[in-house]
Amino acid sequence: MTHDDPVDPLMPELACYGLAGHSASPADLVVEAARAEELGLGSILLSERFALKDAAVMAGAAVAATSRIGVGTAATNHNTRHPLVTATMATTLHRMSGGRYAFGLGRGIPLLFDIMGLPHVTSAQLEDAVGIYRTLWHGGSVVGHDGPAGSYPYLVQDSSFDEDIPVLLMAMGDNSLRLAGRIADGVVLHTFMSDTAVARSVRLVRDAAERAGRDPAQVRIWSVMATIEDSLDETARLRKLVGRLATYLTGYGDVLVRVNGWDPAGLERFRADERLSAHSGALDATDDLDLLRHARDVLPDEWLACAAVGSAEHCADRIEGQLALGADSVVLHGATPDELAPVLAAWRSRRDPRRFDHLPPNPGRLHLRKDPQS
Template identity: 30%
Template sequence: MTTPVPASDRPALRFATGTTVKDFAAYTEWLRVAEDCGYAMLTTGDSQSLWADPYVALTFAAQHTTVPRLGVTVSNPMTRHPAVAASASSALQHISGDRFVLGISSGDSALRNIGLRPARVAETEEYVTAVRDLTAGRAARWQGADLELRWPPRRTPVWVAAEGPRTLRMAGRVADGVVLSNSLTREAYARNLGHIAEGAAEAGRDVADLEVWCMANVVPAATEQDGIDQVRSVLAGTANHVFRFGTEGKGLPDALRPAVEELKRRYDSAHHASPETAAHNAALVDELGLTGFLAAHSTVAGPLGHCVERLHEIAEAGVRNLVVAQFVPEPLAFMRTFADRIAPHFR
């Protein structure tokens, strides 16, 4: 058993965790355990073809929890009009006691699975601004139309999931927070935070006023490689998402660019975020020589002591908030182990 390091000696971390909902009876127990384990926020995604609607799921979560924040990580501008998203978000704020946050990105599996294109950066910026305005009780504009909620809305923080320089700067200009993927190295986090800061400065804002959360696969296992092997399909999905619009400004070595382009060409979005059915996607990262690079930027794996040290390295690089993914065989046992054996080192 590892011994917690005093909080005064090393930086603290705040942890969220999430799941995708397919069985509400199982979700009831998941929520109970997650709240008991003390996670700061509980999340789910928005991909209608793959799992349950996030607003329904988080309304259910609001009724079965009392303390943690509840977040969609993330939705998109293409499947929900901003007035619809703002109204649903306001309703969730009323029900949850203002615990809800809405994350937005350009859109990935939700769109690929129904044949829609992703939103452009300018569209996403306009959408985020409209949702923020509407939930704050202000009039908004969307694609030339004037919008207004004529019932009492409730202010909702709107975050942006961003990877490339343009989207990161946009998030700095208009979002309340940012969700980062592939940012668990010192270099990647500093680069991405710098772009966010540039955007914040353009709007007369301070980057310190934005919440920045990093996605992380945490996989306790006998060895680091054993843990990485369990999430190879997730590594493929992250790479497909992060690099889908291009590789410039994202820290990808030139030697790996052809491999990433091949991965994007062959990735199967029908099995996105589903390790149990995604053998094809899992095989791609090994075949294309991408496993090591992708794991270093997104994954903490191995024996518990090694996971703790790796998380300390991430905290010392400046990261303060982690959304811990649950691509593990037994999520309830994982949450309890994480809460008992890992989280105490970072308080």
């Protein structure tokens, strides 16, 4: 695309993930971010994995490769970096992007933290850490701090700072959802959540915001929907569907089953399956079609139905369905921008841009809704 080519307006209600899943080629993000912007996605979100997906490096690359699209870390963890280092990451990205960046935190995986020798993340730690960041971003200093996020004699960035950096929280369980409603600018739900779970999560966030004296409509809620369009080959479709769900169930299956109200017997059957338990590595990275087909047969259809699978028009229908559940925006998860292109075209052909005027590209922000009578 040249500078003279027409530019499609952004669709701020939609986002994708950069380097979705596993990647051995982090440089691909530069192309993906530019392509996401070209196709009109409103935001690109970035998950962190401790191999080739460092949150700060990826966010810097995505910001540099784009000029309009929002960029968000979704997510990093507060306990893997010193708070001054994390705050500096966010202020750097905020200024570098011209305000397009949103800083996202999550709880992470307890088993991984056990292996790393780090404490498990708690709500109290998250709330304390966010308070530290916001103090630093607004030019304050943290003196003699001794709280859930740690003990710090003196932290300061720059007394002239007054950086309005939105905070995203990744949330799945009730405590995380309520915390997001109390303190976050935006919340990103989890992939493979049923419609009932999404609607309930939206209510929990907004109720918690209201009880905290906040405007519940000003917390931006993202649903996250695995999106697998028909033009992909069978191996890719199954890797993004059953492989991804199996990977989540391996990491924190009990939580996902509880949130969705699924029958725990399905998780027990998955864990007891000899072929799946013998597989080393994440199932969403395998090219073993026979194993993926086997996983599809083991996993309940109801669980797999949480994803958008099928034609571009059907996937566009599912986007509308997520918005109808109360989400402000939808992350089309597990696919590259090019893989999402047919879905984006189908959605653009039916959307009313005025419906989303209150959504800026920054994934952690909301404009005040305009009074339709004014």
